[in-house]
Amino acid sequence: MEDPEGPSGASRREFLKLTGLGTLAAGGALATSSAEAAPASPRLAGPLAQPAPLPKAKGPRCMIIGGGWSGLTLAKYLREAEPRFDVVLVEPSSLFFSCPLSNLWLGEVIDLDLLTHSYVDAARAGGYVWLQAMLADLDREKRRAWTTAGYVDYDYLFLAPGIDYHYPSLGVDDPEQQAMIATHWPAGFRPGSEHLSIKRKLEDFEEGVFLLNVPPGNYRCYSGPYERACVIAGWLKREGIAGKVVLLDPHERPAIKADGFLHAFETFHKDHLEYVPGTTITGIDPEGRKVMTEFDEYDFADACIYPRVRAARLIERLGLAKRNSPQFEADIDPLKYNVRGDERVYVTGDARPMPFSKSANTAYTEAQYVARLVAARENGRDEPWVSPVTSCHSMVSIDPPMSISIESRYRHDGKGDGWDFAGVKLIEEPSEGLGKANVEWGRGLYLDLFG
């Protein structure tokens, strides 16, 4: 798709200088070809109001915001479903860092290089372009999206921005305190600086309580907090540290794989893990290193504090959040994923409003359906809905590594927001074989997305 409103020669040179791409452009690698300066977004002016430095679109342009599991899968499978699609993945991070399997790395069951991957490799393997930038603004009428690297005119836009944390859910409203908690006791469900920080915490932990919590609502990685409790308790045991994990959970039993986790707490981690169900955090005293609950206070030496998750703020800022959604999730057609009334803009991954598990396999399978759907729509056809598949192993012991697992699909009740689990398969008896399968699950998906 040719851009009819490319910048003038002079401003283009300036822009290229600003983005450090002058030399490339001189070689003719970046050809934009018209004389008129682009009109700025009403809210954006200056160099950002120039076209992003991208090759000319060779087919309908699919622009994906967010290079997590959902965005990466879309990028690959849109091209597979419709080879004419010209795909641009917009992601500001310089590296992909996997949240899935990260607990296994905390327990030194796997190496860091299994978790980190290159967006360059992903783009090469999938035949698309990675634009290292962030979305700044959007005009859905014009189908133009402004990024920190310039604007892109799209045919289809996919918003897969993931989650943000909602600290008021912990009774912490003061931004100063929020920042302090986020800095000192990161939740560790948005990779990877939070994860690196938690790894150092474990290595430096001397004694006392390492506090973890399960947030209320639909949070990212349902098993994550329970698995992390097992891994850290296992770590304390392995290292002979005089400490224990305290896991505060608002649920009466683990929210998922309850029998498997309770069995693991009792069997493997009795001396290093205290599970406190039915307990909701109502406030935090950062200076005193204390969390308050309805009935008690818990002192801690170190912690990872997990606030309620919400859809990335971007969704709300673009005016796409569902009214009355406690987690600010997007208002989309629950079976077709498009923003209501706009078949050019889709929201996928953890910013979706459907109560699916916010997990990688869910996002991975969901995005394959959405890719096929949009390819079908581009060709004037429809694509029957298929359920995403939540498939999730949890490591409950690190010496030796043993896991339990669950697989589930979903069923729509045919009206509104009603959803149900369908075909849940649980394996709650831990085994070393499942421990291996746990790692292999991730390796397979990394291979698929990064080549």
Place this chain on the structure above:
Amino acid sequence: MTDVNGGRRHFLKVCGKAALSAPAVAAGLSAQYSWAMEDAPRTRLVDASGAPLKASALKVHENWTFQYPWLSVPVLMIRLDEPTVKQALMYGKGAQPYYWPGGAGPDRTIVAYVAICAHLLSYNAPDVSYLVYHKARNRLTRHGRAITCCAHGSVYDPAVGGQVLAGPAKHPLAAVVLEYDAQTDGLTATGIVGTDLHRKFFRAHRRELRKTYGRKDWRRRAGSTAVAMPLKEWTKLMVRC
């Protein structure tokens, strides 16, 4: 096209598909098998001592393994408890249909498949094996008499060409063609039919394969013999799910 008498529970399905595909056959698909490897070696199976393997040494339902047609490509061999069909037309998404020539052995019960998952290339290795046959039902999909890949839950039918019974795989497992010599009760691998995954497999796992099989040997073709042994003797861990 399909053996009407030998058919078991899968007969109708296979027959139905075969009938549907008549035009494809007429259109030039009549080459009997679509070989995934054109110059596949003829490789006689031997036991650990180097003596020719006897088909009668395979216990019913036991997982066996050997490497073919490359040293680093694992094969899963099973003796089923019922004869397989003589021939079945196999389908994979977006791929040419092809014929699977059925099981080998005196009663057509011995089948062999490349133990590389057609979904995301998980494979059997000395350290751990993800693709294992069980007569008992798996816990994931409740399929029995099936090869289950526990990495992502793809389930394959060893009695019908490795076709997909459940899970995310879109292709059958590639099948190893076995030739049976009634005189000696011996087995020889003569080729592979099905989707050719070996290039993808080598590319995806080259670092690991080099480590396991050595820089010199990891892409070496199988020679005139290959050692076959029970899977449990070759691999440290058979994953069950």
